[in-house]
Amino acid sequence: MDPRAETPQTGTNPHPGKQLSRRASLIGGVLAVLALAGTGWLAWHLTHPSPEAGSTTAGAAGPGGAAGRRGPPATTVGVATAERASIPVVLEALGTVTPQATVKVRPQVSGVMEKVLFKEGQMVKAGDLLATIDPRQFEMALMQASGQRQRDEAQLDSARVTLQRFKTLLEQDSIARQEVDTQAALVKQLEGTVVIDKASEGTARLNLGYTRVVAPISGRVGLRTVDVGNVVSSSDANGIALITQVSPIDVVFSIPQDQAGELQQSAGGSAAMKVTALDRTRSTTLDTGMFASLDNQVDTQTGTVKAKARFANSKLALFPSQFVNVQLLVKTIDNAVVVPVTALRHGSTGDYVYVVNTAERTVSLRPVQRGQATVDKIVIASGLQPGERVITEGADRLKDGAKVILPGDQPGGGGAGLAGRRQRPGGSASAPAAGASSPAAADAPAADASSPRRRRTSQADGS
Numbered sequence: 213m214d215p216r217a218e219t220p221q222t223g224t225n226p227h228p229g230k231q232l233s234r235r236a237s238l239i240g241g242v243l244a245v246l247a248l249a250g251t252g253w254l255a256w257h258l259t260h261p262s263p264e265a266g267s268t269t270a271g272a273a274g275p276g277g278a279a280g281r282r283g284p285p286a287t288t289v290g291v292a293t294a295e296r297a298s299i300p301v302v303l304e305a306l307g308t309v310t311p312q313a314t315v316k317v318r319p320q321v322s323g324v325m326e327k328v329l330f331k332e333g334q335m336v337k338a339g340d341l342l343a344t345i346d347p348r349q350f351e352m353a354l355m356q357a358s359g360q361r362q363r364d365e366a367q368l369d370s371a372r373v374t375l376q377r378f379k380t381l382l383e384q385d386s387i388a389r390q391e392v393d394t395q396a397a398l399v400k401q402l403e404g405t406v407v408i409d410k411a412s413e414g415t416a417r418l419n420l421g422y423t424r425v426v427a428p429i430s431g432r433v434g435l436r437t438v439d440v441g442n443v444v445s446s447s448d449a450n451g452i453a454l455i456t457q458v459s460p461i462d463v464v465f466s467i468p469q470d471q472a473g474e475l476q477q478s479a480g481g482s483a484a485m486k487v488t489a490l491d492r493t494r495s496t497t498l499d500t501g502m503f504a505s506l507d508n509q510v511d512t513q514t515g516t517v518k519a520k521a522r523f524a525n526s527k528l529a530l531f532p533s534q535f536v537n538v539q540l541l542v543k544t545i546d547n548a549v550v551v552p553v554t555a556l557r558h559g560s561t562g563d564y565v566y567v568v569n570t571a572e573r574t575v576s577l578r579p580v581q582r583g584q585a586t587v588d589k590i591v592i593a594s595g596l597q598p599g600e601r602v603i604t605e606g607a608d609r610l611k612d613g614a615k616v617i618l619p620g621d622q623p624g625g626g627g628a629g630l631a632g633r634r635q636r637p638g639g640s641a642s643a644p645a646a647g648a649s650s651p652a653a654a655d656a657p658a659a660d661a662s663s664p665r666r667r668r669t670s671q672a673d674g675s
Contacts, residue, residue, distance in 0.1 A: 286615040290605030291568055292552050296598050299545045299591050301584050307465030307538040309530045313429050313457040319345060320422035322445035325438055332435050336427045343452055347423040354416035361409030368402035375399050431457040456532050461525045463489055465538045466516035476506055478542050487521035489530060490537040498529040498536060545584055548591045555602040556582060556590055566603035566610055575603060577612040
């Protein structure tokens with residue numbers, strides 16, 4: 213065997229696979245470290261925005277913007293000014309339109325309907341003729357009662373003459389006293405008969421008048437239930453017509469029992485309380501009236517007290533049994549300090565507002581006591597003065613002493629840390645980004661790179 217075959221050649225790698233594996237591991241480790249470093253830099257860059265990103269706090273912090281990056285950013289808010297105004301105290305409720313009188317017109321006598329003189333839905337006045345019943349039988353009854361009365365009156369006159377004669381004969385002692393007393397009793401009997409006859413005649417005349425059916429009240433006539441030729445009587449359930457008084461008209465509504473005392477005191481004053489009736493959508497005012505009365509007891513099932521308001525209803529906008537929204541003006545608070553409802557905040561220690569310090573662009577938490585409120589305004593009873601500005605929007609992100617951006621302020625404007633920065637077209641200040649070079653700085657590396665070339669050119673010329 214040749215000894216050279218067993219001796220490895222000089223300069224060859226006896227294990228090429230192992231050397232290649234170590235090189236690949238080294239390259240993979242370097243790539244992994246670079247990937248981790250890049251991920252960490254990206255996370256830091258996202259969580260620590262630079263002053264050039266438009267942070268107004270950084271711009272207001274001073275040179276370098278380091279304090280702005282550590283503090284919380286300013287919050288854009290909406291503000292309003294506390295002012296003095298008169299606030300109406302309005303009580304709202306759901307009411308039902310109730311007519312003052314509703315009459316079902318029924319005939320007082322039985323007979324055949326002869327005429328119907330009204331139209332359905334017609335406005336009538338008290339005393340207007342609505343219908344007539346055949347009066348002939350009642351005219352006959354009146355004639356009979358009148359004849360009976362006249363006959364009995366004639367008998368009474370004869371008895372009185374006879375009594376006067378008997379009294380004259382008694383004075384002459386020509387007749388017994390018994391006959392005189394009997395004649396006097398007959399006169400009294402006939403006088404009673406005449407009174408009965410007069411009553412019968414009055415009843416007959418009254419029944420004859422009932423054949424003319426008239427309106428007992430003024431109002432609107434409903435749908436009629438009888439026609440000409442029908443036999444009607446006083447026992448008819450539906451009657452002839454239904455009349456509802458619509459002007460004036462009442463609205464009955466309920467108020468909470470806790471407000472009954474205040475309402476009763478206000479009702480006892482000299483000024484009448486104004487009541488407004490609105491439609492179902494609260495967009496249209498149907499009519500305006502005055503508070504009328506308050507019930508004398510509380511409904512134990514609902515805990516409310518019924519009240520009544522009266523309306524002229526000249527335009528006939530209120531309809532009986534209609535549901536309306538009622539607004540009762542209880543009183544008016546004059547010269548009250550008011551702010552928008554959105555400015556009042558509620559905390560564990562009570563109500564408060566954020567008051568703006570305009571010069572420093574900061575807010576301070578101010579405890580207040582609330583009063584009456586309307587749809588968009590609320591009375592501040594104490595803790596706030598007229599002219600002070602309060603936060604109305606964005607207060608959820610604030611705390612005592614926080615910085616704010618008021619409406620009209622330019623983001624990042626007015627800070628000392630923005631000196632020397634360029635103004636972007638959008639109005640925000642901008643500075644050169646970290647690591648970005650200015651034109652002068654960009655020319656410096658180019659000059660440094662050209663210096664070795666000039667030196668090599670000089671050495672070549674000297675050689």
